[in-house]
Amino acid sequence: MKFRSKIIDVGCLNHFTRVVNTVSKLTKSCVLRLTRDHVYFVLSGKVSTGGVSMWCELLQVNFFDEYQMEGVSADANEIFLEVTPENLSRALKTAQNAKSVKMKLTKKNCPCLTLAAELPSLSSVSRVVTHDIPVDVIPKRLWQDFREPQMPDFDVSIYLPPLKTMKSVVDRMKNLSNYLVMEANLKGEMNLKIETDLVSVTTHFKDLGNPPWGDDGSQTVSQSREDNLMAEVRVDIRKLQQFLTGQQVNPSKAMCNIVHKRILHLIFLHEDVSLQYFIPAVV
Amino acid sequence: MPLSTESQTDNDQYILIASLDNARNLSNILKAISLRDHAIFNATQNGLKVTVEDSKCLQANAFIQTDIFQEYTIKEDAVGFQVNLTVLLDCLNIFGGSTVPGVCTALKMCYNGYGHPLTLFLEEGGVVTVCKINTEEPEEPIDFDFCSTNVTNKVILQSDSLKEAFSELDMTSEVLQITMSPSHPYFRLSTFGNSGNAHYDYPKDSDMMELFQCTKTQTNRYKMSLLKPSTKALGLSCKVSVRTDVRGFLSLQYLVRNDDGQICFVEYYCCPDEEVEEE
Numbered sequence: 001m002k003f004r005s006k007i008i009d010v011g012c013l014n015h016f017t018r019v020v021n022t023v024s025k026l027t028k029s030c031v032l033r034l035t036r037d038h039v040y041f042v043l044s045g046k047v048s049t050g051g052v053s054m055w056c057e058l059l060q061v062n063f064f065d066e067y068q069m070e071g072v073s074a075d076a077n078e079i080f081l082e083v084t085p086e087n088l089s090r091a092l093k094t095a096q097n098a099k100s101v102k103m104k105l106t107k108k109n110c111p112c113l114t115l116a117a118e119l120p121s122l123s124s125v126s127r128v129v130t131h132d133i134p135v136d137v138i139p140k141r142l143w144q145d146f147r148e149p150q151m152p153d154f155d156v157s158i159y160l161p162p163l164k165t166m167k168s169v170v171d172r173m174k175n176l177s178n179y180l181v182m183e184a185n186l187k188g189e190m191n192l193k194i195e196t197d198l199v200s201v202t203t204h205f206k207d208l209g210n211p212p213w214g215d216d217g218s219q220t221v222s223q224s225r226e227d228n229l230m231a232e233v234r235v236d237i238r239k240l241q242q243f244l245t246g247q248q249v250n251p252s253k254a255m256c257n258i259v260h261k262r263i264l265h266l267i268f269l270h271e272d273v274s275l276q277y278f279i280p281a282v283v
Numbered sequence: 284m285p286l287s288t289e290s291q292t293d294n295d296q297y298i299l300i301a302s303l304d305n306a307r308n309l310s311n312i313l314k315a316i317s318l319r320d321h322a323i324f325n326a327t328q329n330g331l332k333v334t335v336e337d338s339k340c341l342q343a344n345a346f347i348q349t350d351i352f353q354e355y356t357i358k359e360d361a362v363g364f365q366v367n368l369t370v371l372l373d374c375l376n377i378f379g380g381s382t383v384p385g386v387c388t389a390l391k392m393c394y395n396g397y398g399h400p401l402t403l404f405l406e407e408g409g410v411v412t413v414c415k416i417n418t419e420e421p422e423e424p425i426d427f428d429f430c431s432t433n434v435t436n437k438v439i440l441q442s443d444s445l446k447e448a449f450s451e452l453d454m455t456s457e458v459l460q461i462t463m464s465p466s467h468p469y470f471r472l473s474t475f476g477n478s479g480n481a482h483y484d485y486p487k488d489s490d491m492m493e494l495f496q497c498t499k500t501q502t503n504r505y506k507m508s509l510l511k512p513s514t515k516a517l518g519l520s521c522k523v524s525v526r527t528d529v530r531g532f533l534s535l536q537y538l539v540r541n542d543d544g545q546i547c548f549v550e551y552y553c554c555p556d557e558e559v560e561e562e
Contacts (some may be wrong), residue, residue, distance in 0.1 A: 165410060168379030175373045199370045200400075203377065203412040 001137070002214060003034055003079055004104035006066040011097025011102060016063050017092045018248040019056065019273055024085035026054055031138065031146045032113075034069050034079040035208060036226040037061070041085065042146045051280040053149055062272035070138055079105070080138035080146060083113060091115045091131035099126075110134050111221055137155070152265055154257035155231035158184040158215055160266075162204045163254060166192075169203045174237045176201065179282060182240075183232035184258055186210050194237070211255050231260040233281045240264070245275050252276070286556040298328050299362045302354035306390035307382075307539040308364070309347060315519050315539065316343035319513035322368035323421045325402075326394075327361050334424045335368060337459060338555040344423055345552040351545055362394060363421040364399055374414040375376045376406040387542075390529075394418070422482070427552040433528040436463035436497040438470050442520045444491035448472055448483045448488060449514050454506075457505050458556050463527060464500035470525075472508075493522065499541040503531040504556040531555035534538035 005182035007013045023041045033040040039060055044056060048251045060067050060181075071077035095101045095117035106114040112132040160166060169192055173180055177194035184190040188208045194201050243266060251268035258264060261281050268275040286362070294300060303309055305523045313322070316335045323334040330348035337343075378388050379445065391404040399413035405553055456474035463470055470485040487495040517523060520537035527533055535551040 161410065165378060165408065169377055169412070171379075172373045173375045176370060197417070198367050199374065199414060199416045201374060201377065201412060201414045203410060205410055207409075 001072055001079055001107065001116075002070040004066070004067065004068050005064045006029065006100055006102045006237070007063060008065045008100045012063045013095065015273075016058075016117060017089070017096070018083055019035075019058060019275075020089045022246055022248045022275065023056055024089040025055070025248075027052075027085065027254055028211070029084055030054065031081060032081045032083045032135070032207060033146060034081075035071075036069065036077060039063070041216055044149075045278060045280065050236060053278040055274075056150055057274045059272045076140055076143075078143070079145055081105075081111075081113065082136035082138055087131075087133045088113070088115070090191075091117075091133060094129050095119075095236055105135075106132070108132055108270060113136050135221075150258060152259045152263050154263075154265065155225065155260045156184045156186060157211050157255060157257045158188065158190055159209045159211060160254040161190065161208060163244060163247070163251075167241075170237065170241050170244055173201060174241050178237055179230055180237040181234045182258065183206065183230040184208075184262060185209055185230050186255070187227045187229055191230070226237060228263070231258040233258050233264045233279075234283070235264050235279045236282060239279045241277075247275070247276055249273055257273040286315045294297050294393075296394040296395055297356075298358045300356040301331065301352045301392045302355060302460050303351070303390045303392075304353050304387065305542055306375050306388040307380060308351060308545070309381060309390065309392075310372060310542065311519060311541065312345045312347060312539055312547050312549060313372060313375070314421050315516035315537070316345045316512075317368050317372060317515065318343060320367050320369050321365055321422075322371070323365050323424055325361065325363045325421070326357055328357060330355070332436070334369075335510060336410075336425060337512075337561065339425060340506070341512075342427060342552045343512070344550045344552075346548045346550075348547070351541070351547060363394075364394065364397075364401065364418040365417050366418055370416055371401075371403075374403055374412075375405070377405055377412045378410070379416070381407075381557070399541055411461045426443065427554075428533060429528055429532055429534050429552055433488075433530075434526045435499045435529055436501055437494065437526045438485075438492060438497070438525065439494035439522060439524045440485070442517055442523050444485070444489070445523055446514075446517055447544075449517060451483075451550065453478065453481055454507060454511070458504040459510055460502060460504045461525070461527070461533065462502045463497045463525075465497045466500070469495070469497070481515075494524075501531065502529055503527060503533065505533055509553055510551075513551045516551065520549070 029042045031042040039058045041056040041064040043054035056256050087273050098117040100118045102116045104114050106112045113135050114168045116129040117129045121127045173194045181193040188206045193205045249268050249270050256266045264279040266277040318337050319335050325332045333345045336342045388405050388407040393402045400417050403414040405412040453474040453476035455476035460473040468484045469487040472483040474481045516537045521537045522538040524536040533553045537549040539547045
């Protein structure tokens with residue numbers, strides 16, 4: 001098992017840092033999956049994480065100037081590591097102005113992801129800051145727990161409103177309630193609702209547009225569904241707020257799929273990053 | 284659902300309708316009195332008065348007169364109700380309370396009478412939020428019986444000068460002592476904290492002092508914990524009038540200029556903490 005990589009381009013470094021920061025805001029611990037072409041951050045919904053799952057996918061070539069990996073075996077050419085993204089995020093913070101950042105899998109006292117940042121210096125002697133981030137190597141028999149989540153058979157798919165507006169609304173609603181109902185239909189309308197003993201608040205968004213899923217996508221929206229019919233999901237408002245607050249990806253496309261009374265599936269797409277977040281419905 | 288398309292019949296059922304092009308003009312002034320959750324609303328033909336009280340010793344009032352509103356319709360002489368102020372403020376700021384010029388939240392506030400919720404329609408950038416805040420029967424606000432004929436001492440200051448003093452006040456002091464006198468030290472704020480005593484003196488001919496009318500030397504103490512929330516009002520205001528009456532009751536009146544340059548008033552009344560021997 002081998003992994004070594006290098007980022008030189010400062011734009012790529014910043015971009016990668018933003019992705020790691022986003023992930024670290026969403027979860028304390030996750031799985032870093034390395035394949036030949038992709039780097040993934042994966043959180044699979046367990047009771048301990050409130051049932052939330054995350055799937056973040058990066059195209060390796062768009063971030064790394066050098067990237068070599070050798071998986072556990074030729075027929076299973078992948079590496080699964082359990083990491084604390086906060087550690088990675090902190091290490092990358094010191095590497096902000098680095099001339100280059102090397103990231104490799106090492107064996108110290110325990111398996112480590114070693115991050116070496118070459119910092120600019122005035123003299124000819126280079127300064128290198130090295131971080132050893134302990135990781136757990138996940139054995140192959142457990143890999144199946146971290147497979148890409150199935151695209152749920154959603155009732156409604158809709159583009160999200162401007163995230164800044166949505167965040168403001170969700171932030172205030174969180175002050176007022178623990179749960180939020182999100183509902184949307186195929187006419188591009190979405191409502192965010194809370195209701196407590198003291199107050200009920202509904203924010204109405206319209207003209208959002210519904211993403212065309214079809215031949216190229218995995219889903220064909222049932223033709224029979226009425227445009228006006230709302231699909232709704234009631235979620236823990238903190239989970240949604242966390243996602244909106246933590247994201248530093250600034251997606252070019254943000255959308256969500258609602259499986260009526262079951263799952264809220266949020267998707268952020270950026271050129272070379274995709275971030276999916278699944279929030280289970282609560283009763 | 285948008286504000287404009289609401290039918291006339293919907294409007295007919297309300298006994299109070301108040302609209303603002305900029306919800307901040309209401310939320311800012313309410314923030315200045317947000318020292319407790321319970322706010323008593325009292326609407327009359329002259330406008331809206333909102334009262335918040337603490338420990339029967341402190342009362343804060345905000346006045347938003349009719350001409351601040353773009354629309355103000357009241358079908359009874361007086362309409363009163365009580366709502367949770369924290370909830371109301373969160374609702375008014377649902378879109379984040381942007382301070383970017385040109386971006387503001389339009390508000391229409393409606394009340395249907397006893398037993399009905401206070402309904403807010405808020406709109407920003409085509410997005411509409413409807414809030415229904417449950418109302419309670421209004422409590423009778425305490426009458427502090429602060430009457431201008433009983434005022435012994437009065438000063439009007441530029442708020443900036445008092446802001447500076449308040450930001451430096453020793454909060455470990457349990458009380459703020461205010462001395463007003465026709466002779467030295469004229470206007471003095473004193474604290475008695477862990478690290479010693481501090482006095483802030485304002486000479487009566489200071490540029491910051493717009494008016495100085497003190498007839499009798501008076502020293503009174505007020506609980507710091509009670510006065511502290513008044514700094515919210517101070518921060519928004521441009522002028523403040525400090526008055527004490529014969530009983531030592533304190534009145535702080537703040538003149539607040541809103542985003543559109545209009546003027547509103549916020550007023551705090553506070554009971555003195557204890558009798559202090561005059562020097």
